[in-house]
Amino acid sequence: MRASEQTARLIEGLRKEDPAAQEEFLRHYAPMVFGWIARLTRNEMDAEELTQDTLLRAMRYAHSFDPSKASLETWLSRIAYRLTLNRLRIAPTDTISIDDAPAAMTKVDARLVASAFQDTDAQAIDLLEQAIDHLTPLEQTLITLFYYDELPIKEIAYVVDAPPGTIATRLHRIRKKLYLLIQKLRQL
Template sequence: MTAEWVSSPVPAEPAEAELMRRVAAGEEAAFRLLAERHTPALLRFTDRMLRNRAEAEEVAQEVLFRLWRQAARFDPDRARLGTWLHAIAWRLCLDRLRRRGADLPLDAAAEAADAAPSPLEASSRRADLAALETHLAALPHRQRAALTLFYHQEMEGPEAAAALRLDLRAFWSLLRRGRAALRARMQGG
């Protein structure tokens, strides 16, 4: 006798375009779901750009506030929701960086290691990460944003280009210049 497994279909997550339509209609539950999906990536991006956790959180909150207020303006045929939100975050970060005039100093704490390395390995890794962050912070804002979106946020080139409001060719050029500048800084040149 064979046992047959009866499985009930798992309800699919609502598509982001549908959620945005519901947010535009004022549905708070749809907004909360989108906020839960996108806040971690927005915080990573804004924190890396602004290098100040409190400011990064403020910008991420402003992005979510704009998502709520401007949901009806979102066009899923023009961009993915994550791209649209990162474009808003980029402009808000750029405004703050311009007002600031210069970047804030890098916080000395490095990211925690995934595995439990030896104390010597952990110290070396923290020093390497701190050096990388210091060199990344010294790059022009646009180069830092391109590198962060492409490598840290793992956005595809077209999506990162859209977030920065660049055509794809200009984005690849900016990314190439950013990599070269970072490489030169790290090699001491």
């Protein structure tokens, strides 16, 4: 059976509230959804609750899934990331202020950023990870989707509900921001 047919059958089962389809859906997608959310929240209890919210919402609104717009995975990630970002938005974020950030960013060019990222030793990677921790939840989501999940820009745009051009701009700025954060962390 082709993947699209399998997805269609699964969605049809969810629409009819078929217990077997619900069981199959949960077994197949729960680990994946939990992984997405836990990467952002870094808190197991929050991640579990948000995973439950995502899966229940997906089953409740299975009738609104449109396979012509996105795959089932992308649709699920859209629900998961939106719920997670809403939760993280109200939680305090450990951010570092960058003095005069817009002006500082214009001075950062490609070679400067590359020079900061050229070291591949454990200390440099650790510093980069610390810098990522200081990004906002949305920024962390974007670079995770782009660099780890390797989603195309248009799919990321669908997941976070923003125009593709905006996503490209934000990704471009995030790289410069990471450079500035690394510089700041080195000074601390």
